[in-house]
Amino acid sequence: MPNPIQLAHSPDADDIFMYYAIKFGWVDTRGLTLENIGLDIETLNVEAIKGTYDVSAISFGMYPLIKEEYALLRTAVSFGEGYGPKLIKRKGERLKRRFKVALSGKYTTNAMLFRIYYPDARPVYMDFLEIEQAVIDGTVDAGVLIHESILDFDESLEVEKEIWDIWVELAGEGLPLPLGGMAIRRSLPLNRAIDIENILIDGVKVANDRKEELCTKLENENLVRISDAMLKKYLDMYASDESVELSPLQIKALDKLYEIGFEHGLWECPIKTEDYLIPRRYSDLRSN
Numbered sequence: 001m002p003n004p005i006q007l008a009h010s011p012d013a014d015d016i017f018m019y020y021a022i023k024f025g026w027v028d029t030r031g032l033t034l035e036n037i038g039l040d041i042e043t044l045n046v047e048a049i050k051g052t053y054d055v056s057a058i059s060f061g062m063y064p065l066i067k068e069e070y071a072l073l074r075t076a077v078s079f080g081e082g083y084g085p086k087l088i089k090r091k092g093e094r095l096k097r098r099f100k101v102a103l104s105g106k107y108t109t110n111a112m113l114f115r116i117y118y119p120d121a122r123p124v125y126m127d128f129l130e131i132e133q134a135v136i137d138g139t140v141d142a143g144v145l146i147h148e149s150i151l152d153f154d155e156s157l158e159v160e161k162e163i164w165d166i167w168v169e170l171a172g173e174g175l176p177l178p179l180g181g182m183a184i185r186r187s188l189p190l191n192r193a194i195d196i197e198n199i200l201i202d203g204v205k206v207a208n209d210r211k212e213e214l215c216t217k218l219e220n221e222n223l224v225r226i227s228d229a230m231l232k233k234y235l236d237m238y239a240s241d242e243s244v245e246l247s248p249l250q251i252k253a254l255d256k257l258y259e260i261g262f263e264h265g266l267w268e269c270p271i272k273t274e275d276y277l278i279p280r281r282y283s284d285l286r287s288n
Contacts, residue, residue: 005188005196008037008044008053009076010180012147015057016223018076018243021207021214022199030195040127041146041180042105049107054185055196060178061109063276064258064267070183071193072276074246075201079253080177081242085110085163086150088135089142095160102135102143104128109179109257110144110163116264117166132157170260175253176242184278193278204244246273 009015016038021027023036039047041059048056048066055073063072089095100122103111115123124140131143132153142160145153167177182200184193207214242250254273262270 004033004035005055005192006037006053007034008039008047008056010041010044010057010147011038012041015076016218017211017214018200018204018207020218020223021210022203024214024217026206026210027199027202029199032192032195032199034199040105042108042125045105045107048183051185054188055200056183057180058183059105059108059112059180060254060257061112061261062107063181063183064261064271065107066183067271067276069186071186071278072273073182073184073197073200074277075182075197075204075244077181077243077246077250078179079242079250080164080167080179083150083162083164084167084177084179085144085146086159087114087142087144087161087163088132088153088157089160090135090138091156091158093141095141098122099141100124102126102131102140104131104144104146108146110146112261112266113163113166113170114144116170116260117161171253171256175256176250178250178254178257181246190278194280197278201245208241208244246277 007019009019019036022029022034037053041057044053044056045059045062047053048058048062048070051066051069056070057076058066058070063070087101097120101114101118101124103114103123103125104127105111105125111123114121126134128146128149131145132149134140135143135157136154144163164177167175184196188196246254251273258271258273261267
């Protein structure tokens with residue numbers, strides 16, 4: 001039997017939702033053993049740069065940094081459609097040009113777009129769960145909220161800028177905001193990589209088909225940080241049919257993201273997403 005496949009994901013609700021359908025045994029894993037590892041997204045980004053895990057959730061904005069070691073998967077993707085991370089500040093305060101801002105990680109997509117739009121701001125990086133309180137306390141002037149924290153934050157705070165609006169200004173109208181997806185180590189045998197991608201696709205489909213049942217189970221086992229109506233609202237935003245498999249429009253959005261990064265000197269050459277997906281035409285190949 002092959003060694004267990006390390007499947008690293010973040011502990012936010014949409015990742016938990018998509019992967020636990022597999023962990024609960026609701027999906028045929030094709031004889032493979034998947035080992036779930038839950039870490040915050042910035043830790044996963046850093047570990048992906050090190051090449052630590054076989055399969056890992058990543059921020060789309062850092063993928064060009066690991067493109068030689070990891071291929072992109074087509075599934076378990078998160079995009080914003082008119083929403084996304086939020087830059088928040090204390091109500092009534094005006095941000096100066098060089099304001100101090102808390103970001104959830106150097107390699108996150110929201111940090112990439114933020115730094116392009118606010119080149120004079122002074123970022124500090126911290127766990128996303130600490131950002132709201134840091135703004136309230138005045139440790140920072142502002143902060144970018146991500147994950148479930150965008151749905152409910154302290155009434156003393158207000159939104160200064162939506163990352164969605166920054167995306168539209170940079171990319172133009174009509175494209176969803178790329179946030180996060182999955183990458184798989186290129187050193188894995190190709191037929192195994194294809195199996196893993198298909199397992200994850202099935203996992204997202206099953207999770208969506210059995211959403212109510214899965215939400216109840218996740219809440220009862222204290223596997224998510226939010227519950228009830230807020231959990232369902234969040235999952236409708238980031239874990240839906242749009243998460244099952246990259247669409248042509250989503251691929252176009254990723255290409256635009258990578259074009260923007262190249263134009264701002266974040267990597268040496270532009271990349272096209274299609275060139276970095278697992279080549280399905282080889283699905284009948286056998287590994288050595």
